[in-house]
Amino acid sequence: GESVGLHLPTLSVQEGDNSIINCAYSNSASDYFIWYKQESGKGPQFIIDIRSNMDKRQGQRVTVLLNKTVKHLSLQIAATQPGDSAVYFCAENTGGFKTIFGAGTRLFVKA
Amino acid sequence: KAGVTQTPRYLIKTRGQQVTLSCSPISGHRSVSWYQQTPGQGLQFLFEYFSETQRNKGNFPGRFSGRQFSNSRSEMNVSTLELGDSALYLCASSLLGEMDSPLHFGNGTRLTVT
Numbered sequence: 237g238e239s240v241g242l243h244l245p246t247l248s249v250q251e252g253d254n255s256i257i258n259c260a261y262s263n264s265a266s267d268y269f270i271w272y273k274q275e276s277g278k279g280p281q282f283i284i285d286i287r288s289n290m291d292k293r294q295g296q297r298v299t300v301l302l303n304k305t306v307k308h309l310s311l312q313i314a315a316t317q318p319g320d321s322a323v324y325f326c327a328e329n330t331g332g333f334k335t336i337f338g339a340g341t342r343l344f345v346k347a
Numbered sequence: 348k349a350g351v352t353q354t355p356r357y358l359i360k361t362r363g364q365q366v367t368l369s370c371s372p373i374s375g376h377r378s379v380s381w382y383q384q385t386p387g388q389g390l391q392f393l394f395e396y397f398s399e400t401q402r403n404k405g406n407f408p409g410r411f412s413g414r415q416f417s418n419s420r421s422e423m424n425v426s427t428l429e430l431g432d433s434a435l436y437l438c439a440s441s442l443l444g445e446m447d448s449p450l451h452f453g454n455g456t457r458l459t460v461t
Contacts (some may be wrong), residue, residue: 268447279351279437279452280390287447323389329446333402335380337390 239267248344259326264327274323321345351453365426370438378444379421384435
């Protein structure tokens with residue numbers, strides 16, 4: 237399949253610290269990138285997006301960085317809170333009315 | 348504005364049976380996508396519909412099908428169920444399904460095949 241997730245990477249951070257979640261995307265032609273957060277028992281929830289003509293975009297406590305040269309995307313969460321504990325997915329839209337998701341990273345926030 | 352609604356929330360079926368899942372998109376959203384989520388394969392794209400037309404389809408067997416109605420509501424059907432079809436099926440809507448439009452997901456239908 238296009239989204240492989242045999243072993244979910246895990247990131248554990250202390251409450252109040254900053255979190256950085258990384259993602260390598262697959263298609264150099266992708267023009268639109270999105271981060272989603274999925275909590276237990278719920279569907280993925282949109283966090284922030286970025287277009288390929290940008291390299292950085294900031295939201296409330298979140299920043300997305302895009303490095304097209306190495307096809308790398310990162311999500312930075314400032315002052316991580318227990319409510320940030322979830323699985324985070326990066327996604328790319330390759331056109332053709334399809335969004336492809338990465339494997340996901342599980343974030344644990346220690347109080 | 349109400350979010351994406353998926354019914355039923357849970358479903359238990361036996362091998363060989365068929366199942367129909369329903370999705371109501373956010374009001375005004377015309378694009379509906381379906382995904383299968385499993386621990387081993389993550390989120391896999393099934394298909395996308397816009398104005399009752401399937402615009403893209405993922406790498407799933409023909410047992411998986413879908414449709415969209417004139418009010419943008421969508422259904423997906425899985426026939427001749429197999430144990431491996433056990434998964435969380437997620438529906439997502441977006442305004443036009445264009446490249447720079449994020450998906451809005453429902454909470455999914457958990458299908459268990461025994």
